[in-house]
Amino acid sequence: MKAKQSMLDHCKKVLQCVSFDSRLFWKEYRKAVFWLVTSEVRELKKWIRENRYHHNFKQARS
Numbered sequence: 904m905k906a907k908q909s910m911l912d913h914c915k916k917v918l919q920c921v922s923f924d925s926r927l928f929w930k931e932y933r934k935a936v937f938w939l940v941t942s943e944v945r946e947l948k949k950w951i952r953e954n955r956y957h958h959n960f961k962q963a964r965s
Contacts (some may be wrong), residue, residue, distance in 0.1 A: 911943045915950060922956055 908916075914935035921927040932951075936944050951957055 910938055911946060914939065914947060918951070918956065919954075925958075928956065 914931075917931050918928060918935070921931050932947075935947060939947060
């Protein structure tokens with residue numbers, strides 16, 4: 904039996920998969936923020952910084 908995956912874990916997995924494209928990363932991040940609760944959004948932001956995906960934000964916004 905497969906363990907149930909949390910929405911936060913799912914969002915992290917999606918962001919890892921799209922990290923090659925900054926616009927797609929930003930789009931998926933915005934979707935994640937919509938679905939997650941505030942504490943999970945904070946955890947997701949921390950995870951992004953720790954895994955050095957934050958450069959995708961700078962590229963997508965310019």
